[in-house]
Amino acid sequence: MINANDPSLKSWVEVPEKSDFPIQNLPFGIFKTEYLTPGAGVAIGNYIVDLTYLHENGFFDGLGLSSGVFNQQYLNDFIGLGKEVTGAVRNRIAELLEENNAELRDNKPARELALIDKSEAEMLMPIKVQNYTDFYSSVEHATNVGTMFRDPDNALLPNWKHIPVGYHGRASSIVPSGVNIHRPKGQTKAPDAELPSFGPSKRLDFELETAFITCKENGLGNAVSTEQAEEYIFGFVLFNDWSARDIQVWEYVPLGPFLAKNFASSISPWIVTMDALEPFRVPTPKQEPAVLPYLEYKGDKNFNINLEVYLQPEGGEENLICKSNFKYMYWNVNQQLAHHTVNGCNIQVGDMYASGTISGPTEDSYGSMLELAWKGTKPIKLSDGSERKFIEDGDTVIMRGHAEKDGVRIGFGEVASKVLPAK
């Protein structure tokens, strides 16, 4: 069987230049159309490959898949088959789409039914999120926040370089790109106010993050080592961790963020597999002081993924407001998962683990409005002449990401959501 990652592969499906979805990517998602109930698909160029159709018509015979595995509302059952199986499925799809393979290419009726034009499909949540954890793994972000709210000379808290700090978030309110978000209401207290007040958040923010999705269970009580971690990680999505800063600052001591975050988080609908990202590995930044043995790891564990955030005012054009990169992450995903399970916490198939805001070293690479506009002191100028300290009603926040090397571009598509006024 061919290897989908082979950079020389070309598909008989047209893939426009700069497309996020060449034959080397093949991310998995859940789509529906006017005629098709929700089911699994894979993106290539401007098309979606209908996996239910291919499976029902024998194109995956021999891979040991159960009959209904793709014809479902979520990918949980599929990814739970394990990376050996799902990797073989991805390679088989590459084989079917490869330019010299006639199986599907020259079978016009099958080809026309198997390839869905993206414009005719709606993308849904790819997985039922079982548990959601948010890490806080960008040293630049943690330093910026610490500088703004605490002490520039001691910006990082004492535990930060020893622990991949994380906390539990709300799984129910994670929604796919395209679902618009109402500005949350909540309790806030101005520093000079005697009592808190209630109303729509005045400091609504995005956070540029990625998230990985797990595909294997460890069982309660069993730690997953940094070396084993990758068996558990199916792939990645872009993640917008919407945050109401004014609610957060009043509520978060001592038990962490709650209503400031749990009104919504938005994800890109295509899960880019860890397999597809293999060619883009880069070293994790040096960790000093040395980590405890359970957090040690070998090899290149970061990924060189360009990340961008655009802000589009109502009726206006997109403004690029942030250019960051996943490679800046101080803690890698292997360390995050090893830490999360070192106490025996059990991982489930379909868990989502977000990175925390990914800020880079320069001012244009900060991954939140809080940092970009530096707590409101440096408003961002948009092309229509308006300014932003935080996100306003009618604004659409769009995040995009892609890795690129040897002429191959592995992209995530986008997560785009508009902010609607408070209900």
Place this chain on the structure above:
Amino acid sequence: MINANDPSLKSWVEVPEKSDFPIQNLPFGIFKTEYLTPGAGVAIGNYIVDLTYLHENGFFDGLGLSSGVFNQQYLNDFIGLGKEVTGAVRNRIAELLEENNAELRDNKPARELALIDKSEAEMLMPIKVQNYTDFYSSVEHATNVGTMFRDPDNALLPNWKHIPVGYHGRASSIVPSGVNIHRPKGQTKAPDAELPSFGPSKRLDFELETAFITCKENGLGNAVSTEQAEEYIFGFVLFNDWSARDIQVWEYVPLGPFLAKNFASSISPWIVTMDALEPFRVPTPKQEPAVLPYLEYKGDKNFNINLEVYLQPEGGEENLICKSNFKYMYWNVNQQLAHHTVNGCNIQVGDMYASGTISGPTEDSYGSMLELAWKGTKPIKLSDGSERKFIEDGDTVIMRGHAEKDGVRIGFGEVASKVLPAK
């Protein structure tokens, strides 16, 4: 149809004196036996009523239940039918078990198949927990913790009397009574140490809590008022929020508890319905200063439920170490749910919402070892002559709870779990 809460009801099933499960209770759970796959049951006396059997044999005809609703691994589908339906089922079960009703009583073959001896059954998780939130709603507990770790004169944080403080916890590691727990390992740092170290927790604790379970969805973006909240609450369980204090103190700033809690939480397997607790309503303690309008409520929203914690050393006898009561809760469940959703956060069927440690006003009513032994300064003496500052390997922690009035005792059974050495 009769009302299961009628205190004059008696059952033809023998209910021993002091049983938690008279005909007025009828809590729901999931059980299995050597011969029966997991399915829904209701407790009465020392028996479990097999709801799958009753339904398959027509005893619930006319209630509009789908055929497979009880023959499942979890109660989520059943409770999701809504409180009108599930309340009618509970009343119908009371009718069938009432001493003058011959339908089941005099049908020996059906009766023998429908009633399972508890000793022959294993109780499983009653629901698949979709999302788990832990509140922090006991003023005595929050005051004790603030006194120990911060300032006795300003023990409560500024937000505490304005917000029913809560945070998200880990759903995957909630286990039923009888599942033993391995002592977690993790990072800790002694105050005088320069660097953190790794090993088994030395300060393992329990937290005496209750938890409510939701049975209705509000949909993302829609708040649930204090008045509507009870439509969403199916019932309650006892909840042991295991906590590793040494891990917690090192990790929890700024994003809250994580590995200190997510290695396990234990629940009692029978969900006592909110309906069964109706007769035990008492007022919520006076809230001063006044709360914001969205947290205002009418009526008696607390419940008079006696709560007890026992510690049983390996091979030893049970020691009663805490007597508390759910009535002490400063924030009631209506306020908790209204707060949780005021920003539009969506509730799902099968969510679990724990109360936070329920401490009372006296030293023997504190709901954790941290408070009972006052940070290790006042070790607890056990009947075997040993002392405890925290929980030791081999100790079994048992929580029990019951309400009692007019000769009717509505009990929760127990949640009992033994601590095994670290793996």
